[in-house]
Amino acid sequence: MKPFTYERATSPADAAAKAASIPGARFIAGGTNLLDLMKLQIETPAHLIDLNGLGLDKIEDTPDGGLRIGALVRNTDLAADMRVRRHYGVLSRALVAGASGQLRNVATTAGNLLQRTRCPYFYDPNQPCNKRQPGSGCSAIGGVSRQLGIVGTSEACIATHPSDMAVAMRVLDATVETVRPGGAFRAIPIADLHRLPGDTPHVETTLEQGELITAVTLPKPVGGVQLYHKVRDRASYAFALVSVAAIMQPGDTNGIAWGRVALGGVAPKPWRVEAAEAHMKQGAKAVTAGLLADARPTADNRFKIKLAERTLAAVLTEARG
Amino acid sequence: MKFDTPAATNPIDQLKVVGKATDRIDGPLKTTGTAPYAYERHDVVANQAYGFILGSAIAKGRISRMDVAAAKAAPGVIAVVTAENAGALGKGKWNTAALLGGPEIQHYHQAVALVVAETFEQARDAASLIKVDYQAEAGAYDLAAARSGATVAKGEPDSTVGDFNGAYAAAPVQLDATYTTPDQGHAMMEPHATIAAWNGDKLTLWTANQMINWGVKDVSQTLNMPEENIRLISPYIGGGFGGKLFVRSDALMAALGAKAAGRPVKVALTRPLMFNNTTHRPATIQRIRIGTTREGRITAIGHESWSGDLPGGKPETAVQQTRLLYAGANRLTAMRLAVLDLPEGNAMRAPGEAPGLMALEIAMDEMAEKLGMDPIQFRILNDTQEDPEKPGRPYSQRQLAECLRQGAERFGWAKRSPKPASVREGRWLVGVGVAAGFRNNLVTKSAARVRLDGQGMVTVETDMTDIGTGTYTIIAQTAAETMGVPLDRVAVRLGDSSFPVSCGSGGQWGANNSTAGVYAACMKLRQAVARKLGFNAAEPQFADGHVSSGGHTVPLAQAAKDGELVVEDLIEYGDLDKKYQQSTFAGHFVEVAVDGATGEIRLRRMLAVCAAGRILNPKSARSQVIGAMTMGAGAALMEELAVDKRRGFFVNHDLAGYEVPVHADIPHQEVVFLDEVDPISSPMKAKGVGELGICGVGAAVANAVYNATGVRVRDYPITLDKILDHLPEMT
Ligand SMILES: Cc1cc2nc3c(=O)[nH]c(=O)nc-3n(C[C@H](O)[C@H](O)[C@H](O)COP(=O)(O)OP(=O)(O)OC[C@H]3O[C@@H](n4cnc5c(N)ncnc54)[C@H](O)[C@@H]3O)c2cc1C
Numbered sequence A: 001m002k003p004f005t006y007e008r009a010t011s012p013a014d015a016a017a018k019a020a021s022i023p024g025a026r027f028i029a030g031g032t033n034l035l036d037l038m039k040l041q042i043e044t045p046a047h048l049i050d051l052n053g054l055g056l057d058k059i060e061d062t063p064d065g066g067l068r069i070g071a072l073v074r075n076t077d078l079a080a081d082m083r084v085r086r087h088y089g090v091l092s093r094a095l096v097a098g099a100s101g102q103l104r105n106v107a108t109t110a111g112n113l114l115q116r117t118r119c120p121y122f123y124d125p126n127q128p129c130n131k132r133q134p135g136s137g138c139s140a141i142g143g144v145s146r147q148l149g150i151v152g153t154s155e156a157c158i159a160t161h162p163s164d165m166a167v168a169m170r171v172l173d174a175t176v177e178t179v180r181p182g183g184a185f186r187a188i189p190i191a192d193l194h195r196l197p198g199d200t201p202h203v204e205t206t207l208e209q210g211e212l213i214t215a216v217t218l219p220k221p222v223g224g225v226q227l228y229h230k231v232r233d234r235a236s237y238a239f240a241l242v243s244v245a246a247i248m249q250p251g252d253t254n255g256i257a258w259g260r261v262a263l264g265g266v267a268p269k270p271w272r273v274e275a276a277e278a279h280m281k282q283g284a285k286a287v288t289a290g291l292l293a294d295a296r297p298t299a300d301n302r303f304k305i306k307l308a309e310r311t312l313a314a315v316l317t318e319a320r321g
Numbered sequence B: 001m002k003f004d005t006p007a008a009t010n011p012i013d014q015l016k017v018v019g020k021a022t023d024r025i026d027g028p029l030k031t032t033g034t035a036p037y038a039y040e041r042h043d044v045v046a047n048q049a050y051g052f053i054l055g056s057a058i059a060k061g062r063i064s065r066m067d068v069a070a071a072k073a074a075p076g077v078i079a080v081v082t083a084e085n086a087g088a089l090g091k092g093k094w095n096t097a098a099l100l101g102g103p104e105i106q107h108y109h110q111a112v113a114l115v116v117a118e119t120f121e122q123a124r125d126a127a128s129l130i131k132v133d134y135q136a137e138a139g140a141y142d143l144a145a146a147r148s149g150a151t152v153a154k155g156e157p158d159s160t161v162g163d164f165n166g167a168y169a170a171a172p173v174q175l176d177a178t179y180t181t182p183d184q185g186h187a188m189m190e191p192h193a194t195i196a197a198w199n200g201d202k203l204t205l206w207t208a209n210q211m212i213n214w215g216v217k218d219v220s221q222t223l224n225m226p227e228e229n230i231r232l233i234s235p236y237i238g239g240g241f242g243g244k245l246f247v248r249s250d251a252l253m254a255a256l257g258a259k260a261a262g263r264p265v266k267v268a269l270t271r272p273l274m275f276n277n278t279t280h281r282p283a284t285i286q287r288i289r290i291g292t293t294r295e296g297r298i299t300a301i302g303h304e305s306w307s308g309d310l311p312g313g314k315p316e317t318a319v320q321q322t323r324l325l326y327a328g329a330n331r332l333t334a335m336r337l338a339v340l341d342l343p344e345g346n347a348m349r350a351p352g353e354a355p356g357l358m359a360l361e362i363a364m365d366e367m368a369e370k371l372g373m374d375p376i377q378f379r380i381l382n383d384t385q386e387d388p389e390k391p392g393r394p395y396s397q398r399q400l401a402e403c404l405r406q407g408a409e410r411f412g413w414a415k416r417s418p419k420p421a422s423v424r425e426g427r428w429l430v431g432v433g434v435a436a437g438f439r440n441n442l443v444t445k446s447a448a449r450v451r452l453d454g455q456g457m458v459t460v461e462t463d464m465t466d467i468g469t470g471t472y473t474i475i476a477q478t479a480a481e482t483m484g485v486p487l488d489r490v491a492v493r494l495g496d497s498s499f500p501v502s503c504g505s506g507g508q509w510g511a512n513n514s515t516a517g518v519y520a521a522c523m524k525l526r527q528a529v530a531r532k533l534g535f536n537a538a539e540p541q542f543a544d545g546h547v548s549s550g551g552h553t554v555p556l557a558q559a560a561k562d563g564e565l566v567v568e569d570l571i572e573y574g575d576l577d578k579k580y581q582q583s584t585f586a587g588h589f590v591e592v593a594v595d596g597a598t599g600e601i602r603l604r605r606m607l608a609v610c611a612a613g614r615i616l617n618p619k620s621a622r623s624q625v626i627g628a629m630t631m632g633a634g635a636a637l638m639e640e641l642a643v644d645k646r647r648g649f650f651v652n653h654d655l656a657g658y659e660v661p662v663h664a665d666i667p668h669q670e671v672v673f674l675d676e677v678d679p680i681s682s683p684m685k686a687k688g689v690g691e692l693g694i695c696g697v698g699a700a701v702a703n704a705v706y707n708a709t710g711v712r713v714r715d716y717p718i719t720l721d722k723i724l725d726h727l728p729e730m731t
């Protein structure tokens, strides 16, 4: 771990301004991802700006009937919130499917969105990795890639975004609110928060240097059956091989009036293709074909295509009741 | 005490303390976090500095240049140790690769430097400033590719009985199948850790080590110094599973670091180093051929295994159990060892049998199916009461059939549908599986010292270790039983090389041998007590803290009123283990449910019925067996060190990447011990259980998955991607 300095921010705008002006500054929220990466010297911030204590830990109703989730709300608190459980069940389910109880008690909403990949080569500083060390190459391509991405990936990087929470937020059409270093606010649709790797896999989001996430807002509840199905090698405490976040409105002849679906564990960001959702009535095969039309799996992770399709089929069956 | 004739009735048979389910006497220390583990011995020596190990970034090749100037100049740095300044080092008998690499690199994450600094963070930061130029060389990292070049390992000749090839060719029912098991890591909670302190030319190591005396010898060989100048102290160990049988780089580097720094140094391996810097259970490829009569009697059984290791290493002895487990007149077992440049392969819980039975017990299931027989019936039909390679050499005890029968009854085996993929509960495909468990009982000498003080307190001292297994408690029970005192009148001190040399913890030999050694010492103490008290006539009785003889009863403490009585003795064995085959047995039963959509495999229940001699403490023995069953379930379903075959290392080198079972994976376990005493094994009439629980359980899981889905997976771990293509169509 490199020596670093530390301060507690006094306001969100202050935090953003400092993060942009102090070289090597990083925000720290729960620290469950950042500290691990610092211990391995994968991240070497010179200065930490602590966001705890800024009052960003509240969940509030919005005027239009939605919910505003503070950036520092803990995963445990968010999952347990009655409004979330009642109206945004997919989010609650995704949260409790992630990590462990201890981690969720500390992990925050913004930290979860911005957690970094779990690609094993990213975690080993001896190995080439374009994300960790731009231009050094990608060890995962041609290496051990069972956990890695099948769609939205590139020649430079096939890593996935590991969050469960973000996948649920994607089907909920959440919006990420930020404050920029100059003090201006902006709202970013969650679909636009994470970037695809292209040939710059180290640039993971559309946030600018120092831009601080203050909240995530959810639009007013859409109802439907809300499910999160996470598939993994052990029963708990493992990242998804594939996960399906779904909101399904039962009804109609084939059991589903409309549905939204996003996949986790397959791409560098929560993976949703709205056009594919039009095929919901035709069933899982048709929807998955749309979602994964551009899939370029490795030999190690080709199974994720079939797995995604079958998991979605199970979700559809459950939604039909 | 020489043990060369079967045990007669002795004080242990009273079973006032031994054999009772007993809480760990060290439990309160553990649950309050006050048991002193190696890295936390802040109290033992002042002025400790921190060492951080830098592991090699390549798997094979040479260091062409190393620049430590920046590291040396970094804040807080006291010393940097590399092969260049470490002086001439030997290599321990139990190490295959050197613990400090350079200029030659033998495997990934082999230690190449130690930075010693005032704080851990400073040492870690400075380690990253060391510049190492490597000249990488091509290495062999793929067992399947190296298989054809594998050779017979030294001291591991093929074993043949009768005419295997002829009998197999002639057998009306045949099976010829190949199975694979992956590399696995011990993944114990406590990493390897050592504090080293020099006092002149004397070295003390507070460390985490299962085999104190092997450790002293190997440190002596590696540092070229006399054994008597080395003290190893290892009273508490946070799990070992074979990973701490040997001195590892933490101990060597701490010793070298302390020498260079001129003050005590503590070193723990970081978690990412735990998988490539240390040892692991090597992967195997196993071919099994079984030929039977139409009635299901085995006429030919052959088991060949391929594994790899660094030059000079050993094979994984996966064929071991096949020499002994089932009858059959024509037999063949063979091992081939390939040179691989992966990290060092070595012992992990039940080396040999654990991966061997993962293959053999699927083969038995496959064979039973070919024969249209119940797999339990098939096993019982081929049961034997003698060593099948040496007819006339009996088992001391062998209740395998009884384990299987009782297990079948308890588990509800009769309700099993023999037709695969025929039981469905909602979205789950449900199946059950069985396998035999088998692990040898090894006898080896073990010594102890026992003291009796004026308060009547009995103190046992032996270099035996407790790696979380419950050794403290069974040793206390043994001493309490033999000396006729309550458990709380016994103190047990372990894991110190200044104590008499014990068997150590490994190969599930610890419980039987170490308690037998304590028993021997206590019997000698009884004589000393009797002499002291002038009880020369009849055999005195030791009970309730008193000694009685010829109508006189005096408190035991009285024998030490003029000063402590101290005796030492050891158990050593004659040739009973040559005359008799001594083994432990189990019937493993498993029910799984497989998600019909995703192929996720979830255990529902596990049962092990064990026959393993006298069970000294049913509580800790049960803990051992359920822990081993859990590890076996991990081996069956998820554990795999993923090899990067281009770069030669285990990629998933942390506990997020190397998955072991969590609580949610293990919903229900039951363990039954059959009533058994084995007077051939030792005066304790006990055997080991610590490894039996892992032996066979993986195959029981595999067989249950087959029963549930109809998919026969022969390559472990059985992950969902291996069955997904064969699951029922979905709508
Ligand atoms: C063993 C393990 C298992 C896990 N399993 C899962 C799992 O199954 N599913 C899953 O979804 N997650 C899993 N996680 C990840 C976990 O959810 C994340 O570590 C956690 O959500 C991160 O939140 P944090 O608040 O601790 O973030 P931090 O570590 O504090 O920060 C993470 C990143 O976000 C930045 N950041 C934090 N807050 C802000 C803000 N307000 N504005 C801008 N930038 C910010 C930080 O600078 C940093 O770069 C696991 C983690 C571990 C260690």
Ligand code: SF4
Pocket (backbone or CB within 6 Å): A117, A119, A120, A121, A122, A128, A129, A130, A131, A132, A137, A138, A139, A140, A141, A148, A156, A157, A158, A159, A201
């Ligand atoms: S997949 Fe991405 S994160 Fe992984 S090694 Fe390649 S570049 Fe690095």
